[in-house]
Amino acid sequence: MYKMNKKKLFLFLMIISSMMVVSSTSWLSMWVGMEINLMMNIPFLFTNKSKEMSEKIMIYFLIQVMGSTLMLTVITTKNFCLEYKNLMNLILSMSMMIKLGIPPFHLWMPEMLNKLNWNIMMVMMTLQKINPLVMMVQLMSQNSIMPTIMITSASLGSIMGMNQLSLNKLMAFSSMNHMSWIMMSSFMMNNMWIKYFIIYSLINYSLCYTLNKMNVFYMNQMSTNTDMKTKIMFSLMMMNLGGFPPMPGFMLKWMVMEWMANSGFMTIMTIMLASSMITLVFYLRMMYMNTMVSSLNFKFKMIKMNKNMFLMFIMNMVMPMMILI
Known part of the structure; x- marks a missing residue:
């Protein structure tokens, strides 16, 4: 019962962080919301303490951190590289593609989702795609x-x-x-x-x-x-x-x-x-x-x-x- 309540708490905080990203007016606040979402999703994914599950969580964490690092780098340097605006938008879109698992950055997603229970699969395929999609839509016409x-x-x-x-x-x-x-x-x-x-x-x-x-x-x-x-x-x-x-x-x-x-x-x-x-x-x-x-x-x-x-x-x-x- 206690474990189920913790899962519900992490799920609620993920929903709140997604609402934060959707309602944000700056790239930096979006990045903060996405990081909160990531930190809440890691304990939510843990269903058992097996070695296989630990490897999946580590793969997911490293991939998401890679996308977040690219995003933060572009946000902090965008104002100083106005002549490379198109390149910056492209790199920012690539960081969201990494998070979404869109080809050619998709190899991590099938292996990570394999053998997960269906409740977690539902969250990974719906709720966890909201934040990157919101950013992708804002960059769609610029790429x-x-x-x-x-x-x-x-x-x-x-x-x-x-x-x-x-x-x-x-x-x-x-x-x-x-x-x-x-x-x-x-x-x-x-x-x-x-x-x-x-x-x-x-x-x-x-x-x-x-x-x-x-x-x-x-x-x-x-x-x-x-x-x-x-x-x-x-x-x-x-x-x-x-x-x-x-x-x-x-x-x-x-x-x-x-x-x-x-x-x-x-x-x-x-x-x-x-x-x-x-x-x-x-x-x-x-x-x-x-x-x-x-x-x-x-x-x-x-x-x-x-x-x-x-x-x-x-x-x-x-x-x-x-x-x-």
Whole structure:
């Protein structure tokens, strides 16, 4: 009970630090908020005192410190290097890409997220991305390299997830692909990226809750003993995450594609759309393993859909439509 209360306290302080970053008016106060967030996230990640968990925490800490060091260096020298303003903005964007795990600075994220429990995975893929995204959005229009980063993130996030058997790694590469769509939607002047991120967070939360209840971490465990209602519900949630029409996740990508077509980003739109089709392949693999393949091992208890799982399904399917409207 005491350990659970400590986890809630650290989570609350992470939310407060994220609010501090969002409401900040200077780069330095943003940096302070991000450091508070990092210090609160380290004890939150500790689920056990194993050597493997200690290595993951150390990798995460060193990577985040590297990004924070680059950010602080740019903030302190930006006013003295006005003739290199574009370079400073590029380095500042790179520091946020390191924190977000966006290609080509992504190698740490799949390994770090592998074998973590689904509750921590949900926090890492949603709450911990708010602070770097807020800074990335403010720098988006000042960097000409951003379209290249979006193409790289969409392509690698889809291709590298093809041969993954670990569901944690698969969700990490899926997050990279969605980050490209979020960054592209930030070019729109109507705060579309906020709606995209909120809906993406809702979908991820409901999926992580369902996978936690099913207690699966690898692809071959998807054939677990679940009732047909749970199988259908999980399949619809996976189609929603993949942007399969006519799901709410597809409506998001449709609006971003419409804006890209009207703005002349036809090449980028084609590559990102092709990458989304590739991500559908490993989503469909999970759906096939869950729905079509039956487990012959009956020593585990049959998992049935309960009230909380049904609420997660409503959150996944209905609430995104309410936000879009």
